[in-house]
Amino acid sequence: MPLNIRTYRDLTEPDASGLPAQIGAQRHRVAARLAQVGRVVAVMSGKGGVGKSFVTAHLARAVARGGRAVGVLDADLNGPTAAGLLDAGRASLVVEEDAVLPATGADGVRLVSMDLLLEDGRPLAFRGPAADRFVWRGALEAAALREFLADVAWGSLDLLLVDLPPGLSRFEELADLLDRPPAVLTVTIPTPESRDAVRRALRAAMERGATPLGVVENMMGDQFRGDAAEVLAREFGVPVLARVPFHPPVGVWETLAARL
Amino acid sequence: MKFLCVECDRQMVFEERQLPGDGTLAAAFKCPSCGRVTALLTNPFETQLVSSLGVVIGGRTVPAQPLETVRGNVAGGRPDAFDEASGRAEARTAGPSWSAEAQQRLSQVPGFVRGMVKKIYAEYAKDHGIAEITPAVMDTARAELGLEGM
Ligand SMILES: Nc1ncnc2c1ncn2[C@@H]1O[C@H](COP(=O)(O)OP(=O)(O)O)[C@@H](O)[C@H]1O
Ligand SMILES: [Mg+2]
Numbered sequence: 001m002p003l004n005i006r007t008y009r010d011l012t013e014p015d016a017s018g019l020p021a022q023i024g025a026q027r028h029r030v031a032a033r034l035a036q037v038g039r040v041v042a043v044m045s046g047k048g049g050v051g052k053s054f055v056t057a058h059l060a061r062a063v064a065r066g067g068r069a070v071g072v073l074d075a076d077l078n079g080p081t082a083a084g085l086l087d088a089g090r091a092s093l094v095v096e097e098d099a100v101l102p103a104t105g106a107d108g109v110r111l112v113s114m115d116l117l118l119e120d121g122r123p124l125a126f127r128g129p130a131a132d133r134f135v136w137r138g139a140l141e142a143a144a145l146r147e148f149l150a151d152v153a154w155g156s157l158d159l160l161l162v163d164l165p166p167g168l169s170r171f172e173e174l175a176d177l178l179d180r181p182p183a184v185l186t187v188t189i190p191t192p193e194s195r196d197a198v199r200r201a202l203r204a205a206m207e208r209g210a211t212p213l214g215v216v217e218n219m220m221g222d223q224f225r226g227d228a229a230e231v232l233a234r235e236f237g238v239p240v241l242a243r244v245p246f247h248p249p250v251g252v253w254e255t256l257a258a259r260l
Numbered sequence: 261m262k263f264l265c266v267e268c269d270r271q272m273v274f275e276e277r278q279l280p281g282d283g284t285l286a287a288a289f290k291c292p293s294c295g296r297v298t299a300l301l302t303n304p305f306e307t308q309l310v311s312s313l314g315v316v317i318g319g320r321t322v323p324a325q326p327l328e329t330v331r332g333n334v335a336g337g338r339p340d341a342f343d344e345a346s347g348r349a350e351a352r353t354a355g356p357s358w359s360a361e362a363q364q365r366l367s368q369v370p371g372f373v374r375g376m377v378k379k380i381y382a383e384y385a386k387d388h389g390i391a392e393i394t395p396a397v398m399d400t401a402r403a404e405l406g407l408e409g410m
Contacts, residue, residue, distance in 0.1 A: 003266050016274045016289060017261045018319030019310075026314060092343035095375065100326045100342070117372075122336035128312075129283060129304035136305065139312035143329040146314070151326035 029150040030177050033099075036156040037071075041213065041260070042174060042182040046201025048079075048166035050189045051218035055244065056163040057085035057109075059185075062253035063260065064107040068158040071102060073148050074113030075174065076165035077141055078124050082113035093117075099153035112152050114144075142173045149177060159260070161185075168204050181210040185241070185260070188228045189219045195228030202236060214241035216256065221245050261317075263298060265291035272298065274318040279403045283307055287317045316406035322383060331373045332407070339371025344379065356385040359394045380405065 015021070034040065043056045056072055063070045074082035082088070086105025093116060094101040102110040114124055126133075126140050154160065162182065164170050175181045184205045188198045202212060215236075217229035220243045233240045242256040263272040272289035275297060279285055283304030290297045300317070302310065310317060314329040325331070331342070358366065369377050384401040385393050401407075 004269070005264060005266060006269070008262055011262050011264065011271045013271045015262055016271060017263075017287075017317050018274065019261065019313075019315050019317065022315040022320060023313070092340050094346055095326060095342050095344045098323075098326060117330070117334065117337050117341045119336050119338050125335045126333045127335045128308040128333065132305040136309040136312040139309060140329065140333055143312060143314045147327045147330050151328075 026146060026150070027177070030146060031179050033150045033152070033154060034160070034178070037154060037160045038158045040160045040162060040178060040182040041185050042162045042164055042171060042205070042210070043185050043187060044164045044171055044201055044205060045187045045194070045198050046166060046168060046204075047188075047194055047197035050187050050194055050198075051244070052187045053081045053085055053163050055185075055187050055216055055218060056161050057082060057105075058248075058253045059256055059260070060086070060109045060111075060159075060161055061105075061107040062250075062257035063159055064109050066254070066257050069110075069156060071110040071154050071157045071160045072105070072113075073152075073160060073162045074111065074115070075145055075148070075162050075170050077114045077144055079165060080113045080115035080118075082111050082163060083115040086111055088113075088116065090116075096153060099151055101153050110154060110157070112148050138169075141170075145170065145173050146177055168201060171201070171205055171210075172208065175205075175208045175210065181205070181208050183213050184210045185213050185216065186232065186238075187216045187218050188232060190217060190224045190226035190228050192226050192228065195226065195231055198228065198232055199235070202232065206236070212236050212238045213260065214239040216240075216242045216244060218244045219246060263289040263300070265294065265296060265298075267296075268293035272296075277316075277318050277403060277406055279406065285310070285317065285406070311406075318406070320406075322380070322387070322405060325376050325380060328376065331376050334372065337370070337372030341372055342375055344375035355382050356390060357392045359392055361395050362393045362398060365395055365398060377407075380407065 043052050045052055060070045060072050072082050074080050086109050088103045088105040102112050103116055105111050186202055188194045215229045215233050229240045241259050244252055265272050268291055270291055270293045272291050275288040275290040277287050285302045285307040287300045288297050381393055381401055
C-alpha cells in the first residue's frame with residue numbers, strides 16, 4: 001500500500017526551505033541594479049579568438065569618449081581580458097554597504113572582470129569538495145555572472161556591454177538572469193569557419209528572443225579570406241556595423257560607437 | 261523543497277541548521293501538528309551545490325554581502341582584491357571587539373574573503389547584542405547563517 005504523499009503543488013503553504021524565495025530575490029536584485037542601465041548588449045560570436053574582447057573594449061572607449069556612460073562586464077570568467085584591454089590597473093575594488101564599485105578603465109569605462117580578482121596567472125578555481133566538481137562548477141560560474149550584474153554599483157549607464165566567452169552557455173545564463181533578453185552585437189572574422197560558428201550562436205540567441213543589432217567584421221584584410229559578415233548580415237537581416245582591419249585607426253571605433 | 265509529515269499530512273516548518281564542519285549541512289524541520297523533527301543531511305558536494313546557488317536552506321537571516329558567492333568560493337583570489345576600509349557606507353563606529361583567539365582565527369582566513377567574513381561576524385554580533393566576538397560566537401554565527409567554509 002503506497003503512502004499517500006501529496007505533490008509539491010498540493011501543499012499550499014510557502015516553501016519552508018526558503019530556496020524559491022531566495023532565487024526570486026536574486027532576480028529582483030539584478031533587475032533593480034539594471035533599472036538604471038539604458039541597454040544591455042551582449043557581444044557574442046560563439047567562437048574564440050575572433051576579437052570579441054578587443055572590439056568590446058575599443059567600442060566601449062569610443063562610446064565613453066562620445067560622452068555616454070558605459071560599462072563592460074567581462075563574462076569570460078575563465079579567460080578574462082577586460083582589465084588589461086582597458087588599462088584598469090590593479091587597484092582594489094572598494095566595497096560599499098550593498099555593492100562593490102566597478103574599476104575605472106581608459107576613457108572612464110567602468111568594468112568588472114575576473115582578472116581584477118584573481119592572482120596573476122592563476123586560473124579560476126573554486127574551493128569545495130574535489131569529488132563531483134562538475135556538478136556545482138557551472139552553478140558557481142552562473143552565480144558569478146549574477147553577482148557581477150547585481151552586486152556591482154554600475155550606477156546609471158547608457159550602455160552595458162557584456163563580453164561573452166566562446167560557446168553558448170554564458171549567453172543562456174545571461175538571458176535567464178535578465179528581465180528581457182539582451183541585444184546582441186556579433187563579431188566575426190571573414191572565414192567560413194567563423195561564419196558557421198557565429199550563425200549557430202546567433203540563431204541560438206534569437207531563439208531565446210534576443211534582438212540582433214548587427215555584425216562587426218573583424219580582422220578584415222588579406223590574412224583571412226571570406227565573406228562571413230555579408231552572408232550573416234543578409235541571413236539575419238541586420239547591417240554590417242563595422243569592418244575592422246588589423247590595428248585599426250581610431251575612427252573605426254568612433255563610427256561603430258555612433259551606430260549603437 | 262518542502263518537507264511533509266506524511267502521518268499528519270502537514271508541511272513541516274524549518275527549525276534549525278547546523279554545520280558540523282565536515283562538509284555536512286544539517287537542516288531540521290518540525291511538524292507543527294505532532295512535533296516530530298526530521299533532519300535533512302547533505303553530503304559535501306550537495307552542500308556545495310546549494311551554496312553555489314547563493315542560497316541557504318531554511319532562508320537567510322541576514323542579507324547577502326556583495327559578491328558573496330564569488331568571494332566565498334573562489335580559490336586563488338588576490339588577497340588585496342577588495343578594499344573594505346574606504347567605502348563611504350562602512351559604519352566603523354562602535355563595532356564589537358574581537359578576542360585574541362578570534363583575531364587569530366580571522367587571520368587564517370584568506371585575504372580575498374577576510375574583509376567580508378569580518379563584516380558578517382560583526383553584523384551578527386551587533387544584531388545579537390554581543391560585545392565581544394570569540395571563536396564560540398564565530399561557530400554559532402557560522403551555523404546560524406549557513407556559512408560553510410568561512
Ligand atoms: N583588429 C585587430 N587588430 C589587431 N589585433 C586584434 C584585432 N582583433 C583582435 N586582435 C587580437 O587578437 C587576439 C584575440 O582577440 P580577442 O578579443 O581576445 O578574441 P575573443 O575575445 O573573441 O576570444 C587578441 O590578442 C586581440 O588583441
Ligand atoms: Mg574574449
